[in-house]
Every structure is written in structure tokens, then in C-alpha cells.
Amino acid sequence: MEALPEFELLRPRTLAEAVDARAADPAARLLGGGTDLVVNIRRGIEAPGRLIDLTGVAELMTIKADAQALELGASVSLADLAANEAVRAHYPALAEAAASIAGPTHREMGTVGGNLCLDTRCIYYNQSDWWRAANHNCLKTTGQMCHVAPKSRGVCFATFSGDLAPALLVLGAEIELVGPAGARLLPLGELYIGHARHDGSGGDGKRYLSLRPGEIVTRVRVRAAPGLRSAYDKIRIRRSIEYPVAGVAAALKREGGVLADLRLAFTGTNPRPVLLAGTEKLCGGALDDRVFAGLDALVRDQVMAMKTTFTPGHYRRRVAGVLAKRLVTRLFAAG
Amino acid sequence: MARLLTLMLNGRKRVDAVADNLLLLDYLRESLRLTGTKTGCDGGECGACTVLVDDRPRLSCLTLAASCEGRRVETVEGLAEGGRLAPVQQGFHEKLGAQCGYCTPGLIMASEGLLRRSGDPSETEIREALASNICRCTGYVKIIEAVQHAARLRAGGETR
Structure with missing residues (x-):
């Protein structure tokens, strides 16, 4: 892989600092465990000028879980989520999904927020610079065509493959987003705007998250449904x-x-x-x-x-x- | 951009000037010449670069050195004390857990991470804890025996 391009790393200690840093530079990328983003940067898929490392923000690292409700911070590690006894007892799909991600060392690094916002993946996208260039760069980067779905007429079909999202969707989760305009709650399903056949949005499918400029996914909330x-x-x-x-x-x-x-x-x-x-x-x-x-x-x-x-x-x-x-x-x- | 990085490396405090875009792997191997940590796939898929950060395994090829500010980083070089192999190293040595040896430092650090949180792991726990590390020589059987042996050595029990 290539050496990392130049960037500035910010390490906020509080959510307020993180939000300010993000608002000041909406093009900055949020860094969790780096198991996806750093790989993509090393592959030359993206070259952000600034990274905001959220793993030092203590208020995003808490798990509150009991039989009634769950609240997860975005910087909780996947390993801690998978090992949490209350999550395993009351929200088994979520614990099983967390425990199934990548391998144990990746789970020590990867975070809830990172897995929810995982970049979409494709055989024509997650490749080295030279591979992509030799294959006419796909629509998701700088090309004109979606190679995996050539008849897609300018719509990207790269696949979302995070494991937490489906588990949280069947549990009816909401997410909290914090941005320059304050906090808002969203049903988790509304975070995802990648192409769907029944969806007449007409976009190119390259944007897969509905985050507004400067917004950060901060927490996930689930209210337990009795008997589910x-x-x-x-x-x-x-x-x-x-x-x-x-x-x-x-x-x-x-x-x-x-x-x-x-x-x-x-x-x-x-x-x-x-x-x-x-x-x-x-x-x-x-x-x-x-x-x-x-x-x-x-x-x-x-x-x-x-x-x-x-x-x-x-x-x-x-x-x-x-x-x-x-x-x-x-x-x-x-x- | 660059900064002064303060961390505990193999039990000693260090302060180094590092670039923001310096990977922990390159900091260890290139800046400090601690080449025990290996560069394998270089993209988070093989585990050869595994080190411990605050007692937990991490892939140093995907970790920024600057993200380790104030943390305890341990590499394979830090395990032996006073010239004596640590139990986990002794286990790999005596049970032939290494063949070509390239994956061994990563597997040893992942095993050390496991043994620090679970003194007497089951075979299933060992298999799961080492599932981020790929070895192309051994077929893993001797590695699992090595970790079981290391667990006994750590407990101060039998030595063979």
C-alpha cells in the first residue's frame, strides 16, 4: 500500500470540541478505530486533509443497558459492546452482530459509530489506486460508470456491509446526531440513503448517509419491546x-x-x-x-x-x- | 503537521516528535528500529503487526502513532525480562508454535492479550482470540498448544 498522505489529526476530548472541529471543516473525516478509513486512505481512495479522532471523547464511550432501554455512545468499541452482559441478555441480535464483525483485534479497534457509518464497499472500489485506474475508475470515485451494475444508468451500487445496522433496525433503534445546529433524533433507517429500487430519489447513490454537513453520530437508543x-x-x-x-x-x-x-x-x-x-x-x-x-x-x-x-x-x-x-x-x- | 507524542513503550516513558500521518507500525519499525513487529498484508487483514495498547491487541498498521498519546504500547521486544523469555514466548518456543516466524510476533502479542484477561482459556477462547491473525505454515494446531502451554507456565505450574 501507499504511504499515508499528509493530514492533520485532531484529538478532541469533549463532544463540544469535536462538534466545533467538525463545523469548522465539514470536509474533515471522523476517525473511529481506523479499520476501514485508514485502509481506504492507504489505498488512495480518499485523501482527507483533516481527521478528527473521536476515540478520546469520554462521553461517547458509555454503554447504558437494561431490560427497558439501551443507550450506546458512538465511540464504544465493538469488543466492549459484544462482551456487555446486559446487551447480551436483552438485545441478543446486537451482541451477536458485534461479536461477528471482522476478527477480535479489529473489534478492539472498531467503534459503534464507525460501523454504522461504514463506507459502502464494492469489488471495483476497495482496490489499490493502480487497480482502479487500470479498470477505468468506477462511479464511486472519479469514473463515469458503475462497473458492478453497468446498466444502472449512473447510479452507484456499492454495498453497505456494517453488521450493527440490521440488528439495530429490527430492534427499532434511533440515533442521535449532533451538529452545528444542535442535536436531533432520527429513526436509524433514515440515516441510510444509498440507492433502493423503490426509492425515487434519483440520486447517484454515491451518498449513502443522510448526515448534514458538520453532523456527528453520537448515540444510539433502543427502547426494548416486551417479548421480542x-x-x-x-x-x-x-x-x-x-x-x-x-x-x-x-x-x-x-x-x-x-x-x-x-x-x-x-x-x-x-x-x-x-x-x-x-x-x-x-x-x-x-x-x-x-x-x-x-x-x-x-x-x-x-x-x-x-x-x-x-x-x-x-x-x-x-x-x-x-x-x-x-x-x-x-x-x-x-x- | 507534527506533534510531540508521549507514551509508555515497553514499560518506559518516551517522548518523540511524530508526524500526524505516521502509523504506529512505522513509528515502531522505522523511527525506533523495533523491527520485531512485522509488516504483513499492510491493510488490516493478517495480524502480523499486532501490538498491545493498554493491554489490548491492536493492528499497528491501521493505528496512528499520535492516537496512542498517553497510552501503554507493548511490542514483542518488551516481553522478556532480564534476558528470560516471557511464558508466552517460552510456550511458542517449546511447543514449536513458530515455523517461518513471520506471523509469530503478532500471534504472541494477541496471545499475551488473551492471557492477561483470561488466565486459563479454553481451546475455543484461544481460537477466537487469535482469529485476527493468519499463519500460513503451522495449521494453527501447534500455536494453540503453545498458548495452552503458556497459560500453564504463567500459572507457575508444570513446565512441559
């Missing part, structure tokens, strides 16, 4: 370090023999994490073939994975559906 069971699982080429081929978070309620609530969210497949729409129509009866056939149809319609180095897109879509079925079956049968 949740889990997370993913398929990878090997069980460590790799990004997901497909990841699935599931949450459901069972009342007697009846499936009373069902939520599924996918990562590693689309330009944004996908909270599957239409699952409410599958609820109200037993967990039978009708539910699984309906689930299959929803996955086919809404999950649209692209190829990676190792797998074609249609394989990723199929394993996403299989994982979803396995998780739902397991959660429905549990205790």
Missing part, C-alpha cells in the same frame, strides 16, 4: 476478518402458536441496510410454509446483491433468504 426475541447471523467466505457475503438480523414475537410480529433486516446485499417491508402480512398465524413462501418472495423482491470477488450476486441473495429462514425457525422454536 432477536438474533443475528451471517455468511462469510471464512469465519473471521472477512466482510459478510450476506448478514441477517431477525426479531419476532410469538404468542402461543402464533407469529405475532416479524422483522428482518439484511446487510452485505444492497447499497443500504434493508429492513424488509411487508413482513406484517406474514404474521397472525402459525409459522408454516405460507410464511416461508411469503418471506422468499419479499427477499427476492427487495434483496439485490452484487457480485464480489468470491461469489456471484444471485448466490448472495439465496444465502440471505436461507439465513433468514433459519433464524426465524430458531427464534420461533426457542423457549
